[in-house]
Amino acid sequence: MDITKLTVHELQEKLEKKELTVTQIVQAYANRIEEKEEKVQAFLSINTEEALEEAKKIEEEGRSTSLAGIPIGIKDNICTKGEKTTCASKMLENFISPYDATVIENLKKEKLISLGKLNMDEFAMGGSTENSAFQITKNPWNLHTVPGGSSGGSAAAVAADMVPWALGSDTGGSIREPAAFCGVVGLKPTYGLVSRYGLVAFASSLDQIGPITKDVTDSAILLNLLAGHDEKDSTSAEVEKKDYTKALKQDVKGMKIGVPKEFFGEGINTEVKEKLEEAIEIYKNLGAEIEEFSLDIAKYSLAAYYIIACAEASSNLGRFDGIRYGYRTKNYTDLEELFKNSRSEGFGPEVKRRIILGTYVLSSGYYDAYYKKAQKVRTYVKNEFNKAFEKYDVILTPTSPTVAFAINSKCNNPLEMYLADICTVSINIAGLPAISIPCGVDSNQMPVGMQLIGKPFAEETILQTAYTFEQTIKFRETYSPKFKE
Numbered sequence: 001m002d003i004t005k006l007t008v009h010e011l012q013e014k015l016e017k018k019e020l021t022v023t024q025i026v027q028a029y030a031n032r033i034e035e036k037e038e039k040v041q042a043f044l045s046i047n048t049e050e051a052l053e054e055a056k057k058i059e060e061e062g063r064s065t066s067l068a069g070i071p072i073g074i075k076d077n078i079c080t081k082g083e084k085t086t087c088a089s090k091m092l093e094n095f096i097s098p099y100d101a102t103v104i105e106n107l108k109k110e111k112l113i114s115l116g117k118l119n120m121d122e123f124a125m126g127g128s129t130e131n132s133a134f135q136i137t138k139n140p141w142n143l144h145t146v147p148g149g150s151s152g153g154s155a156a157a158v159a160a161d162m163v164p165w166a167l168g169s170d171t172g173g174s175i176r177e178p179a180a181f182c183g184v185v186g187l188k189p190t191y192g193l194v195s196r197y198g199l200v201a202f203a204s205s206l207d208q209i210g211p212i213t214k215d216v217t218d219s220a221i222l223l224n225l226l227a228g229h230d231e232k233d234s235t236s237a238e239v240e241k242k243d244y245t246k247a248l249k250q251d252v253k254g255m256k257i258g259v260p261k262e263f264f265g266e267g268i269n270t271e272v273k274e275k276l277e278e279a280i281e282i283y284k285n286l287g288a289e290i291e292e293f294s295l296d297i298a299k300y301s302l303a304a305y306y307i308i309a310c311a312e313a314s315s316n317l318g319r320f321d322g323i324r325y326g327y328r329t330k331n332y333t334d335l336e337e338l339f340k341n342s343r344s345e346g347f348g349p350e351v352k353r354r355i356i357l358g359t360y361v362l363s364s365g366y367y368d369a370y371y372k373k374a375q376k377v378r379t380y381v382k383n384e385f386n387k388a389f390e391k392y393d394v395i396l397t398p399t400s401p402t403v404a405f406a407i408n409s410k411c412n413n414p415l416e417m418y419l420a421d422i423c424t425v426s427i428n429i430a431g432l433p434a435i436s437i438p439c440g441v442d443s444n445q446m447p448v449g450m451q452l453i454g455k456p457f458a459e460e461t462i463l464q465t466a467y468t469f470e471q472t473i474k475f476r477e478t479y480s481p482k483f484k485e
């Protein structure tokens with residue numbers, strides 16, 4: 001048996017039946033990382049030694065929770081006490097977090113074991129993980145292509161079986177797009193369902209932490225640990241605790257699924273479209289009611305997203321001044337120069353581009369023309385989704401217009417890179433939950449992702465819709481990454 005190929009619920013079962021020990025599991029992952037990390041480059045820090053010690057301790061004390069001893073990987077913008085949290089930026093290269101994010105506290109309560117911190121686009125800005133200041137993570141399906149981003153390290157590590165599951169964050173698609181590119185499952189929860197306390201802020205009104213997993217069942221299990229009110233996050237919702245695994249029923253009979261035709265139009269790759277059309281047929285055969293409708297928001301959403309996200313980023317990243325956090329230049333004679341040079345040397349080009357754009361759209365002369373207008377578009381997008389959800393339980397779209405693209409093919413053209421988010425950003429703008437699951441591979445054996453969008457706090461509905469599909473097509477049993485060189 002190859003331990004690292006198992007899902008978390010399979011690992012749990014084996015632990016319960018005493019067919020495996022925690023140490024065996026952690027050791028298997030340590031070996032797998034040793035074997036694959038050189039090629040994939042998903043980790044910014046590796047904790048396998050500490051993880052093995054923790055495994056030993058858990059075994060000595062006895063497993064006190066059902067997930068005790070299960071390993072996990074963490075995106076490097078989520079604070080972990082006493083460890084580096086770099087956001088893949090030179091600015092935080094040596095930053096050791098003095099506290100744990102709420103989600104990390106939750107994982108620790110359950111006695112999960114961290115295998116390390118995962119690579120990402122700098123400050124979560126990007127869609128390919130090429131904006132990391134430290135390394136480019138490779139897509140395990142084809143090492144010449146990107147894993148997607150910004151949670152590319154998380155998705156690649158799960159796809160390469162170096163971690164059984166991982167945490168990502170999603171501001172405009174950063175969980176779903178890399179999940180789609182790497183053939184794994186990524187869930188972006190409703191805004192407010194998961195605490196953002198300890199997530200280094202990019203765009204606070206859009207950011208959410210969520211699970212990247214091998215299958216839908218694991219997604220529900222991990223969401224159980226993440227979801228819940230947190231008084232340390234004032235935007236955290238007061239919702240009752242749920243067991244999301246109860247939603248995993250194989251049934252979509254009579255479910256109303258809306259397919260917005262604008263998400264299948266110009267710019268969507270033909271093979272991606274074909275796979276999605278096959279998926280739609282599968283849902284029809286399973287008894288779902290599918291209807292095409294018009295939801296003409298994608299192009300406005302993208303423009304509004306890049307205005308709102310940059311505006312919030314320019315404000316959030318003001319704290320990195322060379323004094324309070326992180327990198328400080330050696331090259332200064334007065335305070336102003338200290339600020340200027342620390343920021344100039346500490347931030348990479350994409351982060352600077354966004355700070356400049358964000359400062360511009362918030363400036364007094366342009367605020368009404370850009371920022372205020374973008375907020376109006378945001379309200380419009382929310383209303384359009386509300387209208388659609390009067391008719392449909394779930395909305396189905398591609399996750400990304402293409403499969404994973406070649407490394408270096410878009411990084412010199414930011415606008416083209418931004419276009420890769422066309423199918424995902426409107427969901428963050430409206431604060432909705434959405435899941436990406438693999439729905440097949442294209443002719444080059446690269447995975448294609450399908451996005452299922454739900455009403456606010458209807459995670460159960462999208463999990464059920466995704467689960468039913470997954471049980472029908474059995475993607476994981478049929479395809480696996482080949483580390484093509």
Ligand code: GLN
Nearest residue numbers: 124126127171172173174
């Ligand atoms: N690719 C999008 C961006 O660059 C989304 C990033 C994210 O979700 N963190 O802004």
